[in-house]
Amino acid sequence: MILTVTLNPAVDKTYTTGSLILGQVNRLETTQNIAGGKGVNVAKILRQCGYPVTTCGLLGGYTGLFIEDYMNSIGADCRFTRVAGETRSNINVLAKDGYVTELLEPGPEVSDEELEIFVKGYEEAITRCELIVLSGSIARGIRSDIYKRLIKLANDNQKICILDTSAEALRCGIEAHPYMIKPNQKELEYLVGHKLTDIEDVADAAGKLCEEGIAKVVVSMGSKGLLSVSREGALWAKAPSVKAVNTVGCGDSVVASYAMSMLEGEDDFSSLKRAAATAASSASTFQSGEISLRLSKELLDKVQIEKRK
Template identity: 90%
Template structure:
């Protein structure tokens, strides 16, 4: 069982239009409401791949019920904690000219009491799982060191922890030494405090984090591919180009892929190759938190892996 944690889930309202023009009326061609949030997306992909997934986090209001009902419908074991505020909605506008615009609501204010109720649920849920994925932003009212606390609980229970967040939540979270983190280039730059100009710079920055006790650092670099850094070395993967329909959730597909690879005991080479193919197939789908399984298998044979010094 894999447990996913989402502290600020959302209903993703995905719109398509020919183009988005600021300051003018924009006609929407299609609209779709999708259960989202990074940890929710990871659980959705796990269920697509027929992996048992348990998901917990904070939900409130009608949008919260929408997310929970959907997750139950796909067979996820839901252990959400209810909050008084309304779970946020995010707007993703996919324009025909190739631009993707995201409008992200801040989410509800979470009280100390609500957070402690969640932590109790988390402490019980983690006992039933082998691996924990902690993903996404932190709702208002929650201290930015929350992931540090949750990873510490995971480590005390001898669980594998994967962290995928940003900013101060990431900076504090790595203090508890999760097994793996998945920053993008900007998030890695935030951690090390300076600009990273090329793959060699990115690899060096990731090595620094490995030396501090993180077993695996996987850096997503958009069209430049994925970089995996561990004590085994540095690997760079680039999947064949695909027609991208929606890049929202591609990072979540990388995390889901690695969670499965870790539990299956795959080596760094196989894990990275699988993750690159999964991310590319995710970009080729309209819905966030979904992969094209057939395309993923097709791309797997075409992913190029290069060992870096």
């Protein structure tokens, strides 16, 4: 069983249009409401691949009910904590000119009492899971050290943790030494405090985090591919060529893929290859948190892995 944690889930309202013009009336061609949030996306992909998933987090209002109903419909074991505020909605506008515009709401204000109810449920849930994925931003009212607290609880129960977040939540979270983190290049730059100009810079920065106690750092670099760094060295997967339709959720597909690889005992080479193929498959689909299993298998042999220093 894999446990996914989403502290600021959302309904993703995905729109398509020819182009998005600021200050003008923009008529949309299609609309779709999708249960989202990084941890929710991870859970959706895991269920699509047939893995048992428990998913928890904070949900409120009608949008929260929409997400929970969808997760129940795909067979996830839902352990969400209800909050008084309304779960946020995010807007993703996919334009035919290739631009993707995201408008992200802040989410509800979470009280200390609501958070403690969640933590109590989380402590119970981790006893029944082998691996824990903590993903995404945190709702208002929650301290930036929340992931640090949750990782410590998991470590005390000898559970493997993957952390995928940003800014101070990421900086605080790595202090508890999760097994793996998955920053993108900008998030890694935030951690190290300076610009990373090439793959060697990225590998060096990730390597320093490994020296500080993180077993694996996987950096997503968009069209440049994926870089996996551990104390054993660095591997770079070049992104296979696909027609990108929607890149929202590609990072979540990487996290889901690594979670599956960890449970199956795959080595670094196989894990990275699988993650790169899964991310490319995700980019080719309209709905975030969804992959084409057929395309993932086809792309697997096309992923090129290169050892870095």
